Amino acid sequence: MSNDGQIFPIVNIASPPQSIPIQEFSTHRLNASFNPKTKMRKYIAEFIGTFFLVLTVGCTVIPAAAGVIPALAIGAILMVMIFAGGHISGGHFNPAVTFAVFIRGKLELKDVVPYWLAQIAAGIVAALVAMFLVGKSGTPMEITNVPAAFVAEFLFTFALAYVVVNCATAKGTLDNSFYGLAIGFTVLAGIFAVGGISGGAFNPAVAIGAAVMKILYLRDIWIHIVAELAGGLLAGLIFKFLNPTDK
Numbered sequence: 001m002s003n004d005g006q007i008f009p010i011v012n013i014a015s016p017p018q019s020i021p022i023q024e025f026s027t028h029r030l031n032a033s034f035n036p037k038t039k040m041r042k043y044i045a046e047f048i049g050t051f052f053l054v055l056t057v058g059c060t061v062i063p064a065a066a067g068v069i070p071a072l073a074i075g076a077i078l079m080v081m082i083f084a085g086g087h088i089s090g091g092h093f094n095p096a097v098t099f100a101v102f103i104r105g106k107l108e109l110k111d112v113v114p115y116w117l118a119q120i121a122a123g124i125v126a127a128l129v130a131m132f133l134v135g136k137s138g139t140p141m142e143i144t145n146v147p148a149a150f151v152a153e154f155l156f157t158f159a160l161a162y163v164v165v166n167c168a169t170a171k172g173t174l175d176n177s178f179y180g181l182a183i184g185f186t187v188l189a190g191i192f193a194v195g196g197i198s199g200g201a202f203n204p205a206v207a208i209g210a211a212v213m214k215i216l217y218l219r220d221i222w223i224h225i226v227a228e229l230a231g232g233l234l235a236g237l238i239f240k241f242l243n244p245t246d247k
Contacts, residue, residue, distance in 0.1 A: 027043040042111070043118040045089035047201070047227025049081035050122035053093050054209035060133045061136040061215050071200075079184025088179065090100055094203040096117050096232035100161035103236025105247060106169045123209035138215040140197050143223065149198035150227045156190035157231030165239045171246050204228050 037228040041246040056077040060070035082091035090107070092098045098115045100108045107115075130135050143149045163186045191200040199216055207224035210216040216224070239246075 001247055019119060039111075039114075042089035043114050043169065045085040046092060046115055046118040049085045049091060049093040050090075050119045050205050051126045052081055053078055054123045054126035054206055055130050055201075057206055058127055058138075058213050058215070059133060061210075062130065062134045062136065062213060064201040068192075071188055071195065075184040075188030079180045079186055082180035082183055089115075090168070092164075093119060093205070095205055096165050096203060096228040097159050097161050098232075099166055099229055100170060100232035100236040100239075104165045104169060104239045106165075108132060119205040120208055123205035124212055127209040127212035130209075138210075139215050140217045142215050143198065143217075143220050145197070146223060149220075150223050152194035152200075153202060153224050154197040154225035154231045156186075156200070157228040158235050159190065159231075160186045160187070160202050161232045161235030162238065165235060170239075170243060181234070198223070202228060202231075 033132070056073050057070070060073045065073075076082075078093065081093060085091045085093075090101065092101065092115060095116045098107065098112060098119070100114050101108065160183065163182050164179075167173050167176065167182045171228070173179070187202060190202055192202055199207075199210065201224045203208060204221075204225045207216060207221045211218045211221045
């Protein structure tokens with residue numbers, strides 16, 4: 001009590017306030033597994049993001065939009081969907097990215113297959129909707145050099161997954177605001193660089209959707225799926241090698 005009769009609040013300086021575990025607030029964007037109640041919400045978010053990615057592919061590639069429009073649209077929709085859904089599911093929208101995040105150690109094994117199923121289902125549904133909107137299917141790309149296409153898909157899927165695990169799961173880039181932009185621009189650059197060689201899918205869900213839309217031949221999608229999963233695997237392993245203390 002002060003001299004004028006006012007009562008001061010009692011402050012206990014002996015015991016500092018308890019801190020809330022930091023992981024509750026700073027969970028990496030691609031590691032939303034700490035709350036089991038969010039499981040279905042994560043899968044739905046993955047479906048929505050992958051759906052709009054593949055829908056954009058179909059609605060720009062089937063009508064053969066002029067110039068750089070398809071690549072820009074695809075990179076842009078991926079970026080905004082990652083910003084929209086990243087806090088819910090991590091914003092993978094790509095089975096190869098999911099694989100990389102799992103290998104890196106930021107996704108539980110029990111979530112891998114449900115993520116893949118949501119992404120592939122979204123790719124198929126989006127392909128059907130795109131053909132309905134455009135009014136036709138596409139003209140399949142003829143891949144004449146299978147080794148070159150395989151290497152192209154492998155390299156840029158590795159680049160994409162490498163950017164994801166470093167920008168969106170690493171301690172050194174925690175809580176950054178550029179991760180969606182970095183990921184979207186990686187896809188944009190990859191399409192510009194090797195789209196004419198392999199189709200520039202860098203994503204098994206996109207490759208499957210492209211086959212449904214007849215943008216790619218069904219006989220060729222093994223090239224994409226195998227190369228892309230291999231790229232995701234290597235990205236996860238390289239991250240662990242370069243960041244041995246980042247668990």
